[in-house]
Amino acid sequence: MANATLRIFRGDREGGRTQDYEVPVAPGMVVLDALHYVQAHQAPDLAVRWNCKCGRCGSCSAEVNGKPRLTCKTRMDELPQDQPIAVQPIKSFPIVKDLVTDVSWNYKVNRKIPAFQPRPGVEWKMSQAEVDRVQEFRKCIECFLCQNVCHVLREHEHFEQFGGPRFFVRVAGLEMHPLDGVSRVELLKNEMGIGLCNITKCCTEVCPEEIHITDNAIIPLKERLVDEYYDPIHWIVRKIRGAKAPGAG
């Protein structure tokens, strides 16, 4: 059985360095298996988040050879074995320890989003075609890889003004729900800063669920915002009726 070298970041908020670990490579092995091997045999305190081990829960995100990946779905045999495999924590969030980062900011953003609220008197009938469009967004496993690669967060660190692709996907799922009656457009504009997104599609490229984040979520939401705020007819209607507050339907 061939061996591979894992070059893993070890450290915490105070700093750290990479350390090399030798791991025997079994057929079909994924990077998360290799990390578990290191825990069991060499570094019992190696901090790694994981749960389902099959791409369903989105816990084990890391940067493998510089690429943001779910480690449970990254096969060892797709990585060059003649050099060490670099495993780093995702970069956009503060390090807790080793491969574990503090992603609590995401849960704070999520709390700002008004929940689903059915239009009054709806009949609970929907067609599969209507539902298909929204089910794409609801596939999201919250691995936060999209948040990790988004320039607005990763380079510009606009954590205060911006929601990030994950939460545009969530809002899209609510806004396009066939029976929802709440508008979240003002939130998108003012608190989630959707205007800061310049649609480079980095988020779409890394999504392990293959959600078309930019094309199907962000761009239609940007269009809604334009319709609502900059379309002259909408503008007049708003002036007369008053701005639609979140929750007003």
Add this chain to the structure above:
Amino acid sequence: MSQYETHEHDVLIIGAGGAGLRAAIEARAQGARVGVVTKSLLGKAHTVMAEGGIAAAMANLDAADNWRVHFRDTMRGGKMVNNWRMAQLHAQEAPDRTRELEQWGALFDRTEKGDILQRAFGGHTYRRLCHVGDRTGLELIRTVQDRAVQLGVEVYMECAVTKLLKDGDRLAGAFGYWREQGRFVVFKAKSVVLATGGIGKGWRITSNSWEYTGDGLAVAYDAGAELMDMEFVQFHPTGMVWPPGVQGILVTEAVRGEGGILRNKLGERFMERYDPKRMELSTRDLVARSIYTEVKEGRGSEHGGAYLDISHQPAEYVKRKLPSMYHQFLELADVDITKGPMEVGPTCHYMMGGLRVDAETAATNVPGLYAAGETAAGLHGANRLGGNSLSDLVVFGRRAGLAASQHAGQVAEPRLDDDQVEQAAREMLAPFERPAGESPYDIHRDLQELMHDYVGIFRSAGDLQHALGELEKLRERAERVRVQGSRLFNPGWHLARDLRSLLIVAEAVSRSAQARQESRGAHSRLDYPNFDEYWARHNNVIARDGETMRLTATPLPEIPDDLKKILAEE
């Protein structure tokens, strides 16, 4: 007052899967101050692994379906040792609980008429599982997660409870630690709901993640609560078998629900020999044993399983109805399931047993302590039907949350006992203080091997005796476990604590399996292959008696005549 960070709630819920979150929603809706403690981040619990659907007799496709049929299917699937009242409430309330999810924003697949689509599943007479492709559990957890957050439930993420605190006979709260910083934390609560899921991490081949170490069962057992039906551990018939790293990962029953066929290496559709009527959609216990037997008798697939084939269905249909399976096999096993068969074999999946609870209120025998979902026993009897888990979570999660909040409204503030807190803290710190000792990973590996080899699908008196002897040795080794490194996010330290829970659970399973001298549902004894009259009328109940485990065969509650009539119908 304790020297540690302390939080106060009316209702404290331990576990943030479907049952815990549904309990939280209900308790909050009743006006209680609610806290939820979870070992992982919010939304990562094993509920996301439930793929096939939620069973509810809504009769959207098959007009003849109703709660009576669902009740009968559940009881028959559980080989009649289920708690009849739980099975009745579950069947009656599952449709409302499912519609409620839709009203909170869940989006199920639809029928032509625009209603919730339902699919066929093992042991269900009619098409009954409301579903979202093969990711129903994710839809459920997101829905209840968003609802709980919206209602203002406090969530303590990556926090683990190691001990329940008592005030005399009643519950007073819980002691735990933050996984991240390793600091200790104390919760004071009038009611506690345990919803910590299963125990699969005690077996080598399992569909369960690191979290499923039976924490809820162990802390409740320590606090004086009773365990029931612990011999009934479900081995799901279809886990992945190849490559080695993915062994045990779940292959949803929806593959068979959508028409998947099982074959051995000779190409025989072997279920014809074991259950010619229901074939692949027989109950899980029977399909798991059938695959196991085929392999034992030399007719297994290349890597020691069976072939499961869905490739006769149109490729687009497979990708639409089973998208997760399609990707899972393509990416992890280099198999395109639209073109060829999967290799599958049994994997430790689900605990039918757990805390003994009251059917109406989910209350344990300890005042103020409740349990729901996989942590509670009774609903599923000796074997759970697919799809009955998600419905269990919302039906009994709600009932637990309701009863827990009502209890909290009626009792005075509990008093926390500093001695109990200090004792709990000392237990957690001990593994750091030993100058020498074994790695928790080695003990865990040996425990998993032992349970897999001796307390697996088929059991015998000799094997169980051997297992109990070895468990004693493992317990001694665990008492000398040593942890390296600091308290900062240290998985070795966390495992050292989880081992304690697993060892209690492993002993309870082995003792109950030893006592039940018959084969029933998921419990198969090679030395007692048939049903037994006595055991048809008894549940095994376990309670702590000092340092020993006391096991009592307890008569099943008498089924009322009107329900007996339903059960007797064809």
